[in-house]
Amino acid sequence: MTMSDTTKEDPRIKLARILKKAAAKAVAEGDPWAKYNIDKVPAERVIRHMYQPETQTWKQDETIVKMEKEPFTHGAMRFCFRMKKRSPPPQSATNHRFHDYGWTRASNYVAKAYLKDEETGEMDTSDLAKDNVRNDILLQYEASHWSERFNDHHPPKKIIFIRAYALEFPDREGKPWFAVERYIFGNDMYGVGFTKHNTNAGFVDEDLHRVTPQVFSAFSFYESQGTRLVADIQGVGNLFTDPQVLSNDYRFGDGDLGPRGMALFFKTFRHNTVASAMGIPVFPLSKNELKHQAKYENDVFSMGTNSADGSSFLEACKGLNKFAKMDRNRSLRQSILCMPPNLIIPDDMKKTEKRSNLHEEEQQEKPKIVVPKKKRPSPEKRSKSEVDEVQLCLNLAKEDFKFDMKTFFRKESGELIAKVPNEPKTSGGVRSSLIIRKVLQPMKICDSTKLDLGKVHYQLAVLHGIGRFPEVVPDYHDSNDDDPPNHDVFSVLFHLSHAASLRCVPACLALGRSLAGL
Numbered sequence: 202m203t204m205s206d207t208t209k210e211d212p213r214i215k216l217a218r219i220l221k222k223a224a225a226k227a228v229a230e231g232d233p234w235a236k237y238n239i240d241k242v243p244a245e246r247v248i249r250h251m252y253q254p255e256t257q258t259w260k261q262d263e264t265i266v267k268m269e270k271e272p273f274t275h276g277a278m279r280f281c282f283r284m285k286k287r288s289p290p291p292q293s294a295t296n297h298r299f300h301d302y303g304w305t306r307a308s309n310y311v312a313k314a315y316l317k318d319e320e321t322g323e324m325d326t327s328d329l330a331k332d333n334v335r336n337d338i339l340l341q342y343e344a345s346h347w348s349e350r351f352n353d354h355h356p357p358k359k360i361i362f363i364r365a366y367a368l369e370f371p372d373r374e375g376k377p378w379f380a381v382e383r384y385i386f387g388n389d390m391y392g393v394g395f396t397k398h399n400t401n402a403g404f405v406d407e408d409l410h411r412v413t414p415q416v417f418s419a420f421s422f423y424e425s426q427g428t429r430l431v432a433d434i435q436g437v438g439n440l441f442t443d444p445q446v447l448s449n450d451y452r453f454g455d456g457d458l459g460p461r462g463m464a465l466f467f468k469t470f471r472h473n474t475v476a477s478a479m480g481i482p483v484f485p486l487s488k489n490e491l492k493h494q495a496k497y498e499n500d501v502f503s504m505g506t507n508s509a510d511g512s513s514f515l516e517a518c519k520g521l522n523k524f525a526k527m528d529r530n531r532s533l534r535q536s537i538l539c540m541p542p543n544l545i546i547p548d549d550m551k552k553t554e555k556r557s558n559l560h561e562e563e564q565q566e567k568p569k570i571v572v573p574k575k576k577r578p579s580p581e582k583r584s585k586s587e588v589d590e591v592q593l594c595l596n597l598a599k600e601d602f603k604f605d606m607k608t609f610f611r612k613e614s615g616e617l618i619a620k621v622p623n624e625p626k627t628s629g630g631v632r633s634s635l636i637i638r639k640v641l642q643p644m645k646i647c648d649s650t651k652l653d654l655g656k657v658h659y660q661l662a663v664l665h666g667i668g669r670f671p672e673v674v675p676d677y678h679d680s681n682d683d684d685p686p687n688h689d690v691f692s693v694l695f696h697l698s699h700a701a702s703l704r705c706v707p708a709c710l711a712l713g714r715s716l717a718g719l
């Protein structure tokens with residue numbers, strides 16, 4: 202027997218050793234909720250509703266739990282309760298010692314119920330609230346499915362989404378439903394606790410700037426052939442919860458912003474070496490968009506960007522617990538479509554001079570001022586670079602977009618290019634470097650993916666057109682136009698052209714109308 206044979210450990214022995222070590226650590230750390238004496242609370246009968254993704258059906262069983270009568274916190278939409286549930290020992294287990302501690306060593310869970318009235322503390326037991334709970338469970342399973350696909354591609358860091366299920370309390374008035382998941386306790390390897398890594402409006406983690414969550418979101422889009430994008434990645438370390446899945450057909454509830462939400466993500470996504478190694482293509486951005494990205498070395502563009510009065514999303518969330526932050530984010534998912542990041546702040550702080558960002562009722566409150574029509578100014582003289590840029594876009598729109606090796610930021614041989622332009626750097630040693638262990642073949646981009654990608658580019662053009670991204674608008678002070686546009690015209694043309702090259706019909710019509718002078 203060689204030395205290498207003796208050093209090899211049987212996988213079953215290795216698994217048993219890891220589980221034993223984990224159990225010993227759990228016993229040593231103790232119960233973080235021991236001081237709340239939940240084990241003294243009377244047990245209740247519940248019906249557990251578990252989603253079966255293989256058959257897309259729901260399975261039911263009965264069990265007992267102990268849950269506090271009063272919520273320990275709440276957000277804008279949900280109450281959060283501490284709960285314990287005992288895990289029965291497996292039938293094949295020979296040592297039941299760890300399962301014999303009773304409720305004192307029962308697993309900790311967080312149970313979330315939708316609220317009807319925050320002031321009275323009334324819980325929503327309507328059919329709509331129960332549907333919302335089911336939708337929350339579906340989102341967790343949908344995100345978990347794509348995380349498993351992501352892990353199968355051997356990323357530098359594997360990720361896990363917490364499994365969730367619904368609990369129905371049949372003996373309570375109204376038979377309320379709760380979305381239940383394991384309580385995430387502790388900090389990650391960087392000493393950081395619960396963190397929101399991205400949303401469909403941009404990056405928000407001002408400390409870690411981690412690559413893996415962003416790459417996963419982009420991966421989910423291309424792996425699903427453009428039908429899904431998992432956003433709102435948040436949790437501790439690589440253990441995530443409460444995601445939002447965006448789809449091309451708006452199937453995942455009110456928070457599903459569809460292709461426009463996908464566009465908001467790709468606008469802020471910075472391609473990196475990990476994305477290239479996993480075969481993810483580069484999402485084309487306009488010159489002005491790339492210039493704006495280049496200003497921020499460490500992915501600091503986020504919902505935390507300071508506004509004119511110094512307020513920000515993160516400042517608005519100061520003092521809120523993690524569950525309140527999650528609910529606040531949910532309530533903002535629809536409003537972010539037409540609002541720039543620095544305007545996503547409390548209602549009493551929503552001030553802007555951009556007409557395109559005012560609510561309809563605010564516009565009606567202002568007196569109407571009749572301005573005499575001015576004679577349309579003559580077309581201003583464009584520089585050669587601007588003319589070339591326009592011509593390049595129009596030429597691109599005439600032919601189908603080709604996904605060659607350059608699109609995946611690789612050499613013709615398929616080898617990775619050593620450095621990705623504008624790749625985010627580590628921030629003061631807070632995040633350790635990721636080790637690329639495997640370089641995969643470029644992802645296959647089928648026709649259906651191209652069509653959905655065209656929709657995303659079209660929505661980016663629309664968002665630019667309504668002034669959603671004031672930070673990329675060039676300085677028009679040298680322009681001869683008395684009324685310069687409040688949006689980046691070149692970015693609109695850039696994304697319209699890319700959408701047309703991907704056979705997006707509305708983009709083709711929009712370009713045709715522009716060229717015809719309509």
